[in-house]
Amino acid sequence: MVMNAVVTHENHAEVLTFLREAVRDRRTVGAVAPSGRALAEVLTAPVRDRPAQPLTVLEVGAGTGSVTRALLGHMPTGSNLDIIEANPRFAARLRRLVDTRDPLTSAAATAEIHEMLLSRFATERRYDVIVSGLPMTNFEPGEVNDIMARLVELLHPEGTLTYFAYVGTRAARRLVSAPAQARRHDAVEAVLQAWRAAHTARRRTVWANLPPAHVWHLRSALRGLADRPAA
Numbered sequence: 337m338v339m340n341a342v343v344t345h346e347n348h349a350e351v352l353t354f355l356r357e358a359v360r361d362r363r364t365v366g367a368v369a370p371s372g373r374a375l376a377e378v379l380t381a382p383v384r385d386r387p388a389q390p391l392t393v394l395e396v397g398a399g400t401g402s403v404t405r406a407l408l409g410h411m412p413t414g415s416n417l418d419i420i421e422a423n424p425r426f427a428a429r430l431r432r433l434v435d436t437r438d439p440l441t442s443a444a445a446t447a448e449i450h451e452m453l454l455s456r457f458a459t460e461r462r463y464d465v466i467v468s469g470l471p472m473t474n475f476e477p478g479e480v481n482d483i484m485a486r487l488v489e490l491l492h493p494e495g496t497l498t499y500f501a502y503v504g505t506r507a508a509r510r511l512v513s514a515p516a517q518a519r520r521h522d523a524v525e526a527v528l529q530a531w532r533a534a535h536t537a538r539r540r541t542v543w544a545n546l547p548p549a550h551v552w553h554l555r556s557a558l559r560g561l562a563d564r565p566a567a
Contacts, residue, residue: 380410418447454487538552540553
């Protein structure tokens with residue numbers, strides 16, 4: 337009972353942190369609540385589906401760490417997790433999460449927080465799995481194309497890139513947004529669709545999340561990086 341109370345308190349604190357940042361920075365926070373457990377499990381499925389050997393994993397736009405916890409709980413011993421989060425308050429929370437994780441359940445992988453934008457992240461490492469929590473529909477189409485290009489560049493040739501989008505957001509934007517915003521949203525979706533067409537893509541829908549979300553898994557094994565769409 338005490339344990340359940342602690343978990344509930346932690347979940348409430350996470351939601352409150354997320355809500356504060358959603359109001360403070362609508363550009364980089366694309367939701368009003370952290371990803372639920374069901375969504376986190378689908379986003380991290382490519383880690384569980386790979387052979388039990390050390391992996392290199394990148395999480396971009398980690399927020400309060402709901403997906404980070406799932407990654408740390410599933411990564412094999414000897415794996416490496418790089419976490420990019422530009423929001424300083426989220427980054428501080430992620431550092432606490434990494435520093436205080438349970439050594440019996442999530443200490444198998446090394447983890448490092450990078451408080452910066454994806455565009456400023458410099459590394460020679462290529463990743464077996466990349467999980468993106470970036471709010472794509474909050475950006476301009478050209479920015480989305482640049483983000484996708486960078487993520488695919490960082491992906492191992494046989495790796496998997498995972499990202500999600502909420503169900504029904506295009507229809508909602510048409511109802512509540514100015515026509516220019518609805519057109520921008522459509523243009524962003526066209527960019528993402530082009531990237532999916534240029535790679536092997538698979539979609540799963542998570543109805544148990546609030547709101548429900550489509551999760552996309554992109555593989556680069558069958559098509560080369562030269563196939564990526566032009567900006």
